[in-house]
Amino acid sequence: MRPLKSIISLALAGVLLLAGTPVQAEAGALYRADEGYYDPMLLGEHDKIVVIDPGHGGPWETGACSGGLVERDLNLKISKYIKQRLESYGCKVLLSRTYNTRVGLEDRARYAAKVGADALASAHLNGAGARAHGARVIIPNRSYDGRCRSAAVSMANALMKHLSKDLGLGARYPIYSRYTKSGLRYPNGSRADYFAVIRVSKRYHIPAVIVEPCYITNAGDRHKCLTSEAKLRKVGYSEADGLADGLGYNLHLKAPEPAELLDAEPTGKSSYISVTWERSKNAQKYIVFRRTKGGKWKEIGRSKKPSFTDKRATYNQTYYYTVVSENSNGRAVSYDKSGVKAKTPRHDIELGARYTNGKVALTWTDEDQPDSYTIYRSGDDGDYKKIATVDGDKRSYSDADVNEGSIYTYTIRSYKKCKTYTYKDRNRDGVKSYLTGRWTCRKRTVVKHKRNDEIRSTYKKSNITVACQPQAQTDTENQSETQTADTTQ
Numbered sequence: 001m002r003p004l005k006s007i008i009s010l011a012l013a014g015v016l017l018l019a020g021t022p023v024q025a026e027a028g029a030l031y032r033a034d035e036g037y038y039d040p041m042l043l044g045e046h047d048k049i050v051v052i053d054p055g056h057g058g059p060w061e062t063g064a065c066s067g068g069l070v071e072r073d074l075n076l077k078i079s080k081y082i083k084q085r086l087e088s089y090g091c092k093v094l095l096s097r098t099y100n101t102r103v104g105l106e107d108r109a110r111y112a113a114k115v116g117a118d119a120l121a122s123a124h125l126n127g128a129g130a131r132a133h134g135a136r137v138i139i140p141n142r143s144y145d146g147r148c149r150s151a152a153v154s155m156a157n158a159l160m161k162h163l164s165k166d167l168g169l170g171a172r173y174p175i176y177s178r179y180t181k182s183g184l185r186y187p188n189g190s191r192a193d194y195f196a197v198i199r200v201s202k203r204y205h206i207p208a209v210i211v212e213p214c215y216i217t218n219a220g221d222r223h224k225c226l227t228s229e230a231k232l233r234k235v236g237y238s239e240a241d242g243l244a245d246g247l248g249y250n251l252h253l254k255a256p257e258p259a260e261l262l263d264a265e266p267t268g269k270s271s272y273i274s275v276t277w278e279r280s281k282n283a284q285k286y287i288v289f290r291r292t293k294g295g296k297w298k299e300i301g302r303s304k305k306p307s308f309t310d311k312r313a314t315y316n317q318t319y320y321y322t323v324v325s326e327n328s329n330g331r332a333v334s335y336d337k338s339g340v341k342a343k344t345p346r347h348d349i350e351l352g353a354r355y356t357n358g359k360v361a362l363t364w365t366d367e368d369q370p371d372s373y374t375i376y377r378s379g380d381d382g383d384y385k386k387i388a389t390v391d392g393d394k395r396s397y398s399d400a401d402v403n404e405g406s407i408y409t410y411t412i413r414s415y416k417k418c419k420t421y422t423y424k425d426r427n428r429d430g431v432k433s434y435l436t437g438r439w440t441c442r443k444r445t446v447v448k449h450k451r452n453d454e455i456r457s458t459y460k461k462s463n464i465t466v467a468c469q470p471q472a473q474t475d476t477e478n479q480s481e482t483q484t485a486d487t488t489q
């Protein structure tokens with residue numbers, strides 16, 4: 001948890017940094033962007049969320065215009081190709097605008113913070129005199145956050161590598177950053193970045209780059225990159241490859257296909273449930289989730305094979321199962337949200353009981369090997385009370401606390417603790433803080449979760465009833481009792 005004090009200081013810093021922008025505009029502004037957050041089930045340890053930010057937008061902000069082309073519109077087209085290609089590697093991509101609409105510069109970065117982005121790439125086209133040409137990438141300056149800078153440097157280097165290979169466009173100073181001259185400072189007092197998208201992203205510790213693959217104002221660049229849908233796609237794919245490369249994706253590995261569930265059914269052994277699915281393309285392993293009716297999906301195990309046996313299910317319970325496929329690039333982009341259903345059997349333990357020597361002797365058989373049994377008894381009032389807990393290897397119990405002449409009803413239940421299952425997951429703190437209205441800096445961390453399941457047998461309301469009256473017993477029982485008493489003496 002982030003201490004409140006630092007939240008306040010960040011909020012103050014935000015007000016200072018964004019001086020000139022009405023603070024109220026933060027709430028309710030924008031978000032005509034890609035809908036929703038990524039489902040946490042699709043965010044494994046290796047998964048990254050990238051916001052692609054199509055530059056400009058709306059009726060007035062056209063960006064550069066030249067040769068009959070409008071930067072605003074081409075940026076959006078190229079961004080959609082970037083998204084398509086990046087997702088093919090398993091990257092989780094959101095666009096800061098999906099159609100021609102105005103989005104404030106700071107809002108683009110705030111959107112990235114809101115969705116918990118690991119990186120932001122702003123898609124632009126350069127504009128200058130007719131002779132300027134080639135690809136350029138703008139990165140954060142050296143102030144405030146070195147991690148942001150170095151992450152952006154590797155994105156920019158990879159972008160330039162792919163852009164020059166795919167499009168053959170070089171520039172004299174392809175990668176550069178700028179310091180503002182307005183006097184804006186970061187919370188640590190260092191000089192802010194000139195470009196607002198980069199500056200505000202950095203405040204949320206999100207590495208951001210502005211990609212300008214070519215000059216819209218240069219006839220050669222236009223002809224190479226911008227004058228047909230196929231050329232725009234090539235530019236988008238090239239930018240995507242550069243970003244994926246810079247973010248550490250394996251470009252030879254495609255995103256895993258979502259797992260197709262087959263079945264979930266009891267195995268017949270204990271309360272186990274066997275879950276099966278089709279092997280999916282490009283998957284290296286599968287993560288198995290389980291929920292009860294109306295409950296949340298929770299991870300219960302991992303498997304490299306297209307099957308899994310749930311040994312943590314309890315008796316007489318309906319479960320739903322689903323599976324998310326994963327490889328070293330990340331998880332699939334979707335999964336079966338309804339899942340497959342299975343019901344575990346009942347497991348009633350039959351009690352035997354008899355009244356002898358002023359005690360009630362209880363016996364039972366059970367093929368399971370639980371950790372413990374709990375025995376319940378009800379008297380005349382009909383309420384069950386726990387009277388004893390015995391070890392799981394015991395199969396008998398003697399209840400001495402009985403009154404002759406009374407009638408008791410007994411029942412029994414077994415309990416088995418499952419081994420603790422630990423799994424890792426990405427944190428979602430950035431999103432949470434947005435939802436509470438507090439914008440906090442977000443640091444990507446991996447959190448550990450623990451599952452502690454318990455398998456419980458079912459039980460009958462009245463398993464067995466005993467009348468504590470020696471007279472009620474049969475003659476043979478009386479005789480054997482006498483004989484036993486004789487031999488012990």
Ligand SMILES: [Zn+2]
Pocket residue numbers: 055056063064071124125
């Ligand atoms: Zn632009």
